Amino acid sequence: MEELDGEPTVTLIPGVNSKKNQMYFDWGPGEMLVCETSFNKKEKSEMVPSCPFIYIIRKDVDVYSQILRKLFNESHGIFLGLQRIDEELTGKSRKSQLVRVSKNYRSVIRACMEEMHQVAIAAKDPANGRQFSSQVSILSAMELIWNLCEILFIEVAPAGPLLLHLLDWVRLHVCEVDSLSADVLGSENPSKHDSFWNLPGNTQTLTELELKWQHWHEECERYLQDSTFATSPHLESLLKIMLGDEAALLEQKELLSNWYHFLVTRLLYSNPTVKPIDLHYYAQSSLDLFLGGESSPEPLDNILLAAFEFDIHQVIKECSIALSNWWFVAHLTDLLDHCKLLQSHNLYFGSNMREFLLLEYASGLFAHPSLWQLGVDYFDYCPELGRVSLELHIERIPLNTEQKALKVLRICEQRQMTEQVRSICKILAMKAVRNNRLGSALSWSIRAKDAAFATLVSDRFLRDYCERGCFSDLDLIDNLGPAMMLSDRLTFLGKYREFHRMYGEKRFADAASLLLSLMTSRIAPRSFWMTLLTDALPLLEQKQVIFSAEQTYELMRCLEDLTSRRPVHGESDTEQLQDDDIETTKVEMLRLSLARNLARAIIREGSLEGS
């Protein structure tokens, strides 16, 4: 059972004025907006000096760090590999794989640390240098914690080797930081014991080892009691140390850089075959003894203590609080979950701990213009809320380039996120229309299966044709294929273009039938009929008879239909008169052509074939 965490943390927004004004807040897609305001809506605001600043606030600013980016990128690969580890694997082979994954994560942290260290040294501005250095220590702490977790939880070292692992751990981390002092104590005595343990190919059983050690320990005690080394206080205190006497050890405190160094040293001398479950007795007391009531434990100390106590949830919780981004806890928890170490414990916020942390981490990645792609994969491996989270986030990615848009679309299509695909295509279609790229707009509306928009764009095409006498984007229109059926207007556009093609290829009879069918089938919008009829003129005026009598009747019918019901819009009188003039002339011409064609058609059809 977790306890209430006390009061929630207060975040102060710097620069926002004091008690005078209220604070306005709203959410952006990835950030928060804060400004001063007065909620009491009066017409005249009081003469309170108002603050014109709006603060844009974000969590997850670490995504913008250049060096950490490598951490995110490489760990992403390791994460994916881990998810794909065969679930069937059990026992030793599985464990060794998991240990390998853990070591991989650690090496990535170390690489990052190294790089940041270089940058810190090379930094020209001391403030920058300090900042990088502090980042290095944070990364170092992360690796320290992870390493310990690896030993205790993943490797699950049994009684004997446990201490050896811990020795390595201490040597690796402590001796790095405090090279000289730690070396003195750290290396001096274990060398004696190394040979004692006789590491690789150790054929002795734990009990045998323990017996031997007991024997040796008793011998040392006898020496002490016999005051064999009474003449040399140094040797005596050395003997005491080797017996694991805490007081003696603490006398050498300045050589021990921290309490866990003290812990391991103490264990080495007093209980080298310590079992994992007994660790926590020693851990707490080591911490207390080392601090000696002079200082209080720091966050790192608490985390390590929790680890020694095998309280995984506490470790994760403390790390979440102490660290500035979710990277560490998300990946570590995921790994521990794969080790089947997290019980279905305390399902907070609707999903389990692993998923919750991964979701938070992935959401943070979406704040970044290119790291978001990594986030996609993390969402994929969150079975409960991953998909819906991805849907919500992916729509908000700014589509500044065609490339990016296509990338986003591909991701959505791969996951059958049809709603998102549609929405994104619509947005791109609209953008294209506003930039007058009609062809692009049309292909996006087709991809979005947006009939209404396709109609709109088709209308624009047709209007353009009327104004300029030619089509743009012919390739696209010619190759519409079945997409033509998306909207009536689009179908008309496609067919109309086909008509032009046929005419160009001198397939007059086909062109004629098509033209007629466009009107009779009502696919052509009424407003376009005049243009179509005018297009028929050259066909009517050809030497050979193209339109049959039947067809000519149809055309006449269409013309009459059109002229009898001419709509009167709110045009000015003079305009209308002018239009009327032009219209009347056209109509007269058409009537004449149609009549002539009819005559010729009747004659031809009435006589024998051949002319």
Add this chain to the structure above:
Amino acid sequence: MVSVINTVDTSHEDMIHDAQMDYYGTRLATCSSDRSVKIFDVRNGGQILIADLRGHEGPVWQVAWAHPMYGNILASCSYDRKVIIWREENGTWEKSHEHAGHDSSVNSVCWAPHDYGLILACGSSDGAISLLTYTGEGQWEVKKINNAHTIGCNAVSWAPAVVPGSLIDHPSGQKPNYIKRFASGGCDNLIKLWKEEEDGQWKEEQKLEAHSDWVRDVAWAPSIGLPTSTIAGCSQDGRVFIWTCDDASSNTWSPKLLHKFNDVVWHVSWSITANILAVSGGDNKVTLWKESVDGQWVCISDVNKGQGSVSASVTEGQQNEQ
């Protein structure tokens, strides 16, 4: 850990009443008592003034961005009883439409989910709610709900689009039949839910009663794929209630008191991924709340104003499993 990544100097000459990021977080729209609406490009930590829109004759209370599939469109409402819709055309922002159908200050504007089309709901102090639907070629159709709230309507918020049944492709351009709903809060201390009937008329579907004073804001939570609907409402009485309805068809809403604050609560808003509610109160603080699995709402952070340059970490509060 939160950090201030950008400070935008809006140069507004009077109190700012609303600030909204656009869909992608690249542009910021602000409005103020100085009667102007301003738009800034805030990419990469910068601030470039794109537009300074004048047209209102009184303090402007709210701005709202439409979905980008309709282009770059912004709506604003003001004490001058007008709602103005601004549009970016060929790189410049202009007034595209003006709606002057209210007799009193228009307090709130909210765009409907893009799936419904381009529809704007407006709530006014004259007690009416008007719905503007874009029908094409610069034309807007107006539907008005008179006396939606006695004395006045303070806030409107749309329900997320939920498609009944499965979504089938409609190649001929027919839209699937969405049930359009929105919530409004008013000076009659009520939150009302409105539904569009088949004949296109809007009908009052539910009354949510819990407050003892004017309802200042309502916010319908974005959908996260679950069948539950959630609405947050806040009031002059200092209370914030969370209303949930477990099933689209059952229509029973149950309130849960989030918290009783010591002062008027003015504004509630949901984060985009629906899991955090921000509450802005007269106590000069903003608190962030999240629901734990056992249904309790937990305060996870206090965002306060103050001097100095401190940024503390935002932690997730955990609750006793009892």
